Amino acid sequence: MSAKIIAVCNQKGGVGKTTTTVNLGVGLAAAGQRVLLIDADPQGSLSVSLGIGDADAQTDTLASVMVREMNREQYDVRSCIRHHAEGVDYLPANIELASVDVSMINTMSREYILSGVIAQIRDEYDFILIDCMPSLGMLTVNALAAADSILIPVETKFLPIKGLQQLFQTISSVRYRINPNLEIEGVLFTMFNGTNLSEQIAATVTETYGSSIRVFDTRIPTGTKAAEAPASGSSLLHYAPKSKAAAAYTALTNELLAHRNVKKEAAV
Ligand code: ADP
């Protein structure tokens, strides 16, 4: 069985993509799944959250394997994969990925570079989560081309309708031209603080899209521990296991796995 690939994507920054990738990934690993996290953001936040230190000083990263894939050189992606003490593997990124984003423009089949990288190791994992950068550029299109589904964190602080429309348009053209099987795993409300505003935003998004797109029942609350965890190099599940946000990420993991099982049974 090859891995289920989920792109964690929203072109807005600061909505909880990296936090969700880390904590859903560690949650899935704790549930016995083999997990690879791919940092597809030149900012390298995922890599830093997992304790890599100075991301820009690293030489074996997603950028190095993507360049080799583009140039059709021999390489082994495993040489760039690190293991984290919390049971997940990860492929780090740094600022070099920004120039890959640009150089892909002139490459043949440029949308499939990341898919080519992932093909080497897809059979070795149950889940591969891709932490996307805050743009809908070529790297993000590569992630959507490689993915089975997209998980969309939505920050319940600002009404995101315009941004979501733009994102859904991108998903629709990716489906039309590149990856007809791309599904929407679900919209995940993050930074949910229980105020009227956050309730209203969640209700509006659910009313607008809920009939056609799955919205996760689990909402991720705002919490100071969630903001502190990345600097510790460990997930929130490890850093503050008793926090509400950690409990929410465990609930999200269970919700996602339960939904997957229902779908599997339906397919039999
Ligand atoms: P993105 O990857 O979409 O840019 P991040 O996951 O990096 O978003 O989150 C943006 C910032 O908000 C980070 O500093 C992160 O630590 C913080 N953060 C994420 N989730 C929460 C939360 N539930 N409560 C409080 N702070 C959070």
Ligand code: MG
């Ligand atoms: Mg991020």
